[in-house]
Amino acid sequence: MDWLIFGFPGNEPLAAQLAEQLQIPVGQATIRAFPDGESYVRLLSEVQNKNVLIVLTLDHPNDKFLPLFFFCQTAREAGARKIGLVAPYLAYMRQDKQFNPGEAVTSRQFAKLLSSVVDLIVTIDPHLHRVKGMEEIYSVPVTVLHAAPLLSAWVIENVKNPLLVGPDSESEQWVRQVAQAASAPYLVLEKHRKGDREVEIKVPPAEGWEQHQPILVDDIISTARTMIMATQQLITQGFQPPICLGIHPIFSDNSFEESIAAGAAKIITCDTISHPSNGIKVAPLLEKALVSLLRKA
Secondary structure (H helix, E strand, C coil), rough: EEEEEEEECCHHHHHHHHHHCCCHHHHHHHHHHHCCCCEEEEECCCCCCCCCEEEECCCCCCHHHHHHHHHHHHHHHCCCCCEEEEECCCCCCCCCCCCCCCCCHHHHHHHHHHCCCCCCCEEEECCCCCCCCCCHHCCCCEEECCHHHHHHHHHHHHHHCEEEECCEEEEEEEEHHHHHHHHCCCCEEEEEEEEEEEEECCCCCCCCCCEEEEEEEEEECCCHHHHHHHHHHHCCCCCCCCCCEEECCCCCCCCCHHHCCCCCCCCCCECCCCCCEEEEECCCHHHHHHHHHHHHH
16 A cells, blocks of 8 residues: 655644655645635655555644644545554653543543544654553554664763753653663652642762762653752752753743753753754654564554
C-alpha cells in the first residue's frame, strides 16, 4: 500500500527528512486559520486508497487538535485507507488521576478523542506515571520510542566526568537509563511540589562530587520550576553549575530565560518540539521505527 506523508505547519522539516529516509512522497495540503480563528483545511494531494502519515508534535494541543481532526475526516472522506500520526511530543499525559473532586482525567479523555481520529500513533517518551502502558488508555496501537540512547550519546560525546542528576523521583526512569548507557554515576533529588509554579528541592552536599559535571535530566520542561530550583540548590550545595538536558522543551512563558539566569551552564533538548535549546535530533530514532512499522501496515 502506498504511503503519503504530510507535515503540519511547523513540522514540515521533520516530515521532509522522514520522507527522504523512508522514500515516500510528501503530500500537499493547506492548513491555516481564518481571521476569526476557525480552521481551514484542504488536501491538495490525492489520498484515495493510500495510507497517510501525519507529522505533528502536540505541544499547544488545544490549537492543533481541531485542524488534525478536520484533516483526518477529510482524508477518510477522500478514500484514505489508514491514518498514522507521528507526534514526537504527545500532550495530555500528566493529568492521569483525579486529585480533587470533579477534575477531568484528561489523559484518558484525550486518548479516547485521539484514538477516534487516527489508526496508529508513534511518539517519544510520553509521560507515564500512574499509567503503566499506553494500551491502558489508547484503543489504537501506540509505538513508544525512547530518547535515552540519544541523551547518553550526547553526554558521552560532550561531557567529561559526568554526574547524571534526576530532579525528582519521576525522573529516575530516564536518569538511570541515560547514566547506565553513558557509564556514569547518578543521583535522584527529592522534590515537594507546592503548586503549578512552586516546588521545593532537597540536594545533598557536593562532598565527593566536586570534580564531576552535574547534568540535570528530565522528560518535560514546562514551567521549568523544578529545573530552576534544582539548578540553584546544586550550586548552593557546592556543585558545578549543571547542564540541563531535556526531552520535551515546552518552556512556557519566560521559563527558558529564567533557567539560564538561575545558573545553568547550558540547556540542551531534543527537537521533539522546535526550540532554540534543541541540540539532539530525534529523526534517526523515528526513521528506524517507521521503516519497520510501514512495512507491516
